Amino acid sequence: MNSSMFVGLNLRSRELLPGFIVSVVVAAAASFLSEHYGAPVMLFALLLGMGLNFLAADSKCKAGIEFTARTVLRIGIALLGMRITLGQITALGWQPIALVITLVVVTISVSVVAAKMLGFQRLFGMLTGGATAICGASAALALSAAFPNHPQKEKATLFTVIGVSALSTLAMIVYPMIANWLELSPQAAGVFLGATIHDVAQVVGAGYSMSTETGDTATVVKLMRVAMLLPVIVCAAMITRMQGADSTGQRPPLLPWFAVGFLLLACINSTGWVPVVVQGGLNELSRWCLVIAISALGMKTQLKELASVGIKPILLMVGESVFLVLLVLTLMHWWF
Incomplete structure (x- = not known):
């Protein structure tokens, strides 16, 4: 029995290895380009992956690419929990917490309604709204993993x-200018940047380009938005369960295992017992898992398919970003 299990695992690993290695190579190339040219690593990983989409049809690489796009993605999402501590959240007081909860709920709700008005499924509105309101590409990948299978889901x-x-790259350049134009204090500017820019890396870049205090505040507010990923994933899973079985005849779990892992790691990280070197290592592992997974996702799509989406999805995402900025500035005017 043990011998047959070992043989089975060996065969499975040999089946998955080529596609996984290709995804790692693409992720490494994307990281190199990102470091030297300053654009988001996720974007480079996607574009490079799409340039190698013929590999997803290759029998040697197909299984490994599928595994990487699905399982490695979920591992990376679970490891995001190591970026969060309860102490970081409570240190800023109740206003930023209320701000983050409000902006996430309102932005996603408005996005769902807007998507429906434009003729899209509500889940597409939740996907784009969650990416805008929470943590950019990571949130999009996490929410997609919680949704049922659908022919258009990957696209x-x-x-x-x-x-x-x-949009996050553009925001990193433009939003600090808006903060200066509005003459926001360093802490208020940090709240504004942390609450509006999509991806963590861009928040850090924009915040510390203004001042250390702005960067610290922006990072903590951004991590509070990342913490909202768990309840939103649970809500998404509940909605998809209420809608019934997916295209494979299976119902998604109420609480996906990667969401449980996210919560457990956030709680462990909040104890303060995790050494800084371990915390940094797991955060870096999370980043690599997400970049590798998105490289695999890129290989599974066709450029011509993305070019056929039309203007409406673009208008939806730009509108969501503008709405988020206006909502945050309004809430800051009332509460700060």
Whole structure:
């Protein structure tokens, strides 16, 4: 029995290895380009992956690419919990917490309604709204993993990741200018940047480009938005369960295992017992898992499919970003 299990595992690993190695190579190339040219690593990973989409049809690489796009993605999402501590959240007081909860709930709700008005499924609105309101590409990937299988799911996910990555890069340049124009204090500017820019890396870049205090505040507010990923994933799973079985005849779990892992790691990280070197290592592992997974996702799509989405999805994502900025500035005017 043990011998047959070992042989089975060996055969499975040999089946998955080529596709996984290709995904790692693409992720490494994307990281190199990102470090040297300053664009988001997720965007480079997607574009490079799409340039190698013929590999997803190759019998040697197909299984490994599928595994990487699904399982490695979920591992990376679970490891995001190591970025969060309860102490970081409570240190800023109740206003930023209320701000983050409000902006996430309102932005996703408005996005769902807007998507329906534009003729899309509500889940597409939740996908783009969650990416805008929570943590950019990571949120899009996490929500997509919680949704039921659908022929258009991967296409919608890839479009959302590309759109939110591009908008996040633009926001990193423009939003500090808005903060200076509004003459916000360093802490208020940090709250504004942390509450509006999509991806963590861009928040850090924009915040510390203004001042250390702004960067610290922006990072903590952004991590509070990342913490909202868990309840939103649970809500998404509940909605998809209420809608019934997916295209494979299976109902998604009420609480996906990667969401449980996210929560457990956030609680462990909050104890303060995790050494800094371990915390940093797991955060880096999370980043690599997500980049590798999105490289695999890129290989599973066709450029011509993304080019056929039309103007409406673009308008939806731009509108969501503008709405988020206006909502945050309004809430800050009332509460700060």
